[in-house]
Amino acid sequence: xxxxxxxxxxxxxxxxxxxxxxxxxxxxxxxxxxxxxxxxxxxxxxxxxxxxxxxxxxxxxxxxxxxxxxxxxxxxxxxxxxxxxxxxxxxxxxxxxxxxxxxxxxxxxxxxxxxxxxxxxxxxxxxxxxxxxxxxxxxxxxxxxxxxxxxxxxxxxxxxxxxxxxxxxxxxxxxxxxxxxxxxxxxxxxxxxxxxxxxxxxxxxxxxxxxxxxxxxxxxxxxxxxxxxxxxxxxxxxxxxxxxxxxxxxxxxxxxxxxxxxxxxxxxxxxxxxxxxxxxxxxxxxxxxxxxxxxxxxxxxxxxxxxxxxxxxxxxxxxxxxxxxxxxxxxxxxxxxxxxxxxxxxxxxxxxxxxxxxxxxxxxxx
Ligand code: HEC
Ligand code: HEC
Numbered sequence: 411x412x413x414x415x416x417x418x419x420x421x422x423x424x425x426x427x428x429x430x431x432x433x434x435x436x437x438x439x440x441x442x443x444x445x446x447x448x449x450x451x452x453x454x455x456x457x458x459x460x461x462x463x464x465x466x467x468x469x470x471x472x473x474x475x476x477x478x479x480x481x482x483x484x485x486x487x488x489x490x491x492x493x494x495x496x497x498x499x500x501x502x503x504x505x506x507x508x509x510x511x512x513x514x515x516x517x518x519x520x521x522x523x524x525x526x527x528x529x530x531x532x533x534x535x536x537x538x539x540x541x542x543x544x545x546x547x548x549x550x551x552x553x554x555x556x557x558x559x560x561x562x563x564x565x566x567x568x569x570x571x572x573x574x575x576x577x578x579x580x581x582x583x584x585x586x587x588x589x590x591x592x593x594x595x596x597x598x599x600x601x602x603x604x605x606x607x608x609x610x611x612x613x614x615x616x617x618x619x620x621x622x623x624x625x626x627x628x629x630x631x632x633x634x635x636x637x638x639x640x641x642x643x644x645x646x647x648x649x650x651x652x653x654x655x656x657x658x659x660x661x662x663x664x665x666x667x668x669x670x671x672x673x674x675x676x677x678x679x680x681x682x683x684x685x686x687x688x689x690x691x692x693x694x695x696x697x698x699x700x701x702x703x704x705x706x707x708x709x710x711x712x713x714x715x716x717x718x719x720x721x722x723x724x725x726x727x728x729x730x731x732x733x734x735x736x737x738x739x740x741x742x743x744x745x746x747x748x749x750x751x752x753x754x755x756x757x758x759x760x761x762x763x764x765x766x767x768x769x770x771x772x773x774x775x776x
Contacts, residue, residue: 489552489615491544491605502600505593509601512594514542517661519594520585526594530585531672531722532655537665538582538679540692543605546617547691547699553614555606563735565728571599581677584722620687621699625763626710629756630682635715638708642694643667651719668719676724681739682755685713714756734769738762 497503512519513535519525521532540548559570569577575598576587588595609615639647646664647653653666666672679685690702690709697703704712730736733746741755747769749762 486616488546488617489550489609491550491552492607497604502604505597505600506604507601508593509597509599509604510542512598513539513601515661516583520583521661523658523660530579530583531666531670532662533583533665533671533673534661535578535583537662538688543602545692545698547619547621549620549688549692550618551602551605552609553606553618555603556609556611556613563732563737564730566731566735571602575599575602578678581724582673582679584672584674584677584724617699620684621691623683623687623690623706623709625757625759626707627758627760629753629758630686630710630714632711632715632718632756634707635711635713638704638712639715642704642708643712646695651716667716668721670722672721674722674724676726676729680717680721680741681737682710682713682717682741682757683737683739683759685717686710689713710757717755738766 494507497506500506516530516534516536517524517532520527520530522528524530536542538549539551541550543549543551554571554574558574559568561567562569562574564577565573572590572595575595576590579585579587588598640649647667648664651666651668652671653662653664655661656663662671673679679688686706686709689712690704690706691697691699694703726742730740733744736745736754738759739754739757741751743751743754745751745754747762747765749765753762
């Protein structure tokens with residue numbers, strides 16, 4: 411073999427070696443790049459948490475904005491009622507389940523044909539405290555055990571759960587109070603305590619009571635509300651607003667919204683904000699906070715319409731002994747803020763809120 415041939419062979423071998431090394435290095439680099447890209451955290455789309463977020467109807471509500479913020483931060487953990495299997499072995503089990511039954515089917519016991527006595531308008535607690543007081547933002551009882559006894563401005567004193575339950579018997583059910591020591595009252599209170607058993611003292615869990623609803627910039631309009639009522643509510647609650655009873659008249663299939671079987675004018679739902687919040691997140695039947703069916707305007711306007719119809723009156727002259735503590739939408743004077751009964755009933759509420767805030771700050775400086 412000639413020297414040049416040998417030289418060529420060596421050269422070829424070196425070139426192959428070099429090529430192999432280069433290929434190896436390239437493969438390693440590619441592998442490294444792939445590994446890096448895969449392990450890097452997926453870049454999150456920028457969420458501007460302060461930007462207003464429209465709800466599914468394109469309305470910009472404060473509540474919607476807050477909700478979107480919490481969902482984006484993934485911090486929403488809604489309250490859930492305890493599992494009923496946790497009742498097994500409890501000495502109070504029977505009483506708690508009876509309490510639930512009384513909330514769900516109040517009229518069977520206290521309605522027109524009540525098994526115990528006829529002392530109410532025939533509504534069920536559950537008509538307004540949905541799913542026996544367990545539905546998220548359906549006026550549930552999750553925060554009752556943890557927050558009572560508490561000071562309530564309506565009575566101007568400390569209230570325990572018995573008093574609060576009887577408030578709804580006397581106002582929402584337009585009836586008479588239960589004896590505090592009765593088996594029925596004990597059962598209702600045991601049930602409410604059990605529902606809230608896992609909620610720390612003085613805390614309100616996510617999803618308790620009602621969900622907030624932004625104010626309108628105008629007064630709520632009963633005429634517009636009538637239109638909403640006719641198209642979205644009347645099919646169940648009826649043209650006369652009085653609902654429909656079942657065949658044997660033991661309960662309402664569709665509860666009344668006004669008329670002499672409805673809540674009285676001292677009840678929580680008679681305040682426009684409570685009504686609007688209840689309806690926005692729960693009506694028409696099947697709606698929920700995450701699947702609403704009406705706009706904010708429709709909710710406020712239908713509240714104005716319904717709460718302008720005839721209903722039983724309650725003697726409320728002892729309510730709100732301190733007039734400065736009346737809610738912005740308590741529709742009966744006297745008031746210390748200079749706004750009319752009409753504006754306290756229908757709004758616009760923003761100016762009332764703002765003026766009261768100024769008054770409150772001035773008072774706290776004194
Ligand atoms: C017509 C609707 C309606 C009916 C029926 C009704 N409630 Fe209520 N209830 C309300 C509203 C509205 C509130 C909240 C009021 C407020 O915050 O001003 C409320 C509040 C309560 C609270 C306090 C909740 C809290 O977190 O502070 C309890 C307890 C309660 N109701 C029990 C009952 C019981 C028991 C019954 C049946 C005997 C009943 N309610 C029937 C509308 C109703
Ligand atoms: C498909 C039938 C249906 C429609 C439509 C409907 N509701 Fe209801 N509504 C019910 C039923 C049933 C309840 C009682 C729920 C329960 O007991 O679980 C109820 C309860 C209520 C309550 C609380 C109880 C009371 O009688 O005071 C209010 C307030 C209310 N509805 C308002 C409205 C408004 C306003 C609309 C229209 C935007 C509407 N509902 C549409 C079936 C309906």
